[in-house]
Amino acid sequence: MLRGVFLKSLRDHRRALIWWSAGLCAFVAMECAIYPSVRRSAVGLDQYVKNLPEFITKAFLGSIDFSTPPGFVNAEVFSFMAPLLFLVFAVGTGARSIAGEEEAGTMDLLLAGPVSRRRVTLEKFAFVVLGVAVLSIVLFAALLVGTNAAGMHLGAASLARGCLLLGLLGLAFGSLAFAVGAATGRRALATAVSGGLAVALYLLNALSQLAEGLRPFRVLSLFYYYGGAAPLTRGLRAADLSVLSLTTAVLLAVALLAFTRRDVRA
């Protein structure tokens, strides 16, 4: 497991990956466990939602409908909690990749070996992709098992779409943290920039449901392409996938350009 940068990253983070996976499974199990009782009171819940101030329902719950299984999973998993967890993981991993190694001081010895910066960048990025992919697959599997057990029968295709969009969203923000870290060598800065931008873009997309003036700008938010509060029911669109993937590709290119050109911090 200590052969090369990619496998070493995997070894360094294998426990973290296992814990994250376990956490996701526990989260899904809990949601699926409460579904029957939510369904029984679905009418009441929908009434409750309708009584909420309009800006909350419009902005954050969208077309929420607790009474249907996709509506429930959208609201409970995909609208907020899962993106939050994925972004925390992806931004943390992305920021740690290059900037973390540099701040720990080990980048000097690593790059004093016969490896190019390009290779180090690509191998470290490959681990970010792998990590997000693992979490996406784990979430998909857990949802598939959990929703079926709870009698929701959402269908594998619909869940796979949601998890794919979620993975691509997480990866885009992970790439942002990766690129800022590669360009500056500063992990805190990479985390702060990515986290701050994520919050801003989330709010932009959410509030654009509410304020007509903001609507034209929602295309600037990655959350728009993710499907906002309802990725499960959004359907798979080539434009969404392209924007999310292209964002990641551009940020990887930025990371490569920036890190191969600058001084390694002492």
Place this chain on the structure above:
Amino acid sequence: MPCPTVGDARAPRGEGRAVVTAVIYTEKLTKYYGRQRGVVDLDLEVPAGEVFGFLGPNGAGKTTTIRLLLDLIRPTSGSATVLGHHSRHDGVELRRRVGYVPGELALYSQLTGAENLRFFASLRGGVDWTYVDELAERLGCDLGRRVRDLSTGNKRKVAVVQAFMHRPALLILDEPTAGLDPLVQHEFYHLLGEASATGQTVFLSSHLLPEMQRACDRVAFVRDGRLLAVEDVSAVAGRAVHEVELTFAGPPPTGPIGALPGVSGLVADGERLRFRYAGPFDPLVKLVAGSTVLSLTSREPDLEDVFLTYYGDELDGHGIGEAGALALTPDGTDDAAAAAEDAERGETPGPAANAPAPNHQRGL
């Protein structure tokens, strides 16, 4: 000394500065961090098989130079060639043949020493593990413990093993003995000698003159980012100034000692004599052998003293860069000093007069 790693194209020394002959060759290598000076116009030439010392006080630009050689940082201007590979364009091949101990040492603290070595070895396509074990045993390095539980010295041992384990053509060692206890240092100098004997080249940076005298063939003096001179170590040893204190059982031979060449600042304090002494110790020892000496202490000069005795004049004047460049010719040691003196008196026309005045502080 034959060196299989550089190849047959090697021209005899003394035929000017030719990139093929040198293991390390820098040309006007300059690094500024923003406006802060790193190194300026560094012309270095290290031939194969030599243990080459890179001596200067902290902040002189030693680590900057080393990180430039390894392409960890990029020069503002000038260039560096190591083992025939341009540092900017051919860094991977360059580093394949270099072993490195960083000055600011950081290993993977959550891994053991052995795991660190396995990782770094994997980047090199594997190494001879029996040699790793041999190195670790010779240095008394416990590879089984997590690096975060190791002392500074023990971490450095792991780093030294890491630098030697692939038998590189060039060892670049940035203050490698910091934190090592004397016995391990002794073994470390042995390793350097063996490396040199098998044709490996060693570039050793330090701020300790005794270390240089112990380990090196030649020494480059750097200060304030500039190369002052390159000298044979034997020449340095003969001229270093020591603080000597002698205690006698009876009246001290103050007169004869005061008359000895190289003695200055003589202070008599009862049966004790204190003075500064430059030159080989033999005449002094022979002189005091006639009296009963209770104790003799000789403090190694610190680097500021060395620089002052060597370059006290030049440090105030012009032409340091010129002196350094001239001294790079293998037999140019005395020429350099003479040239510097000429420059100081303003008698040398031409480049020396145009050299920028060094922006330095005496620090004393």
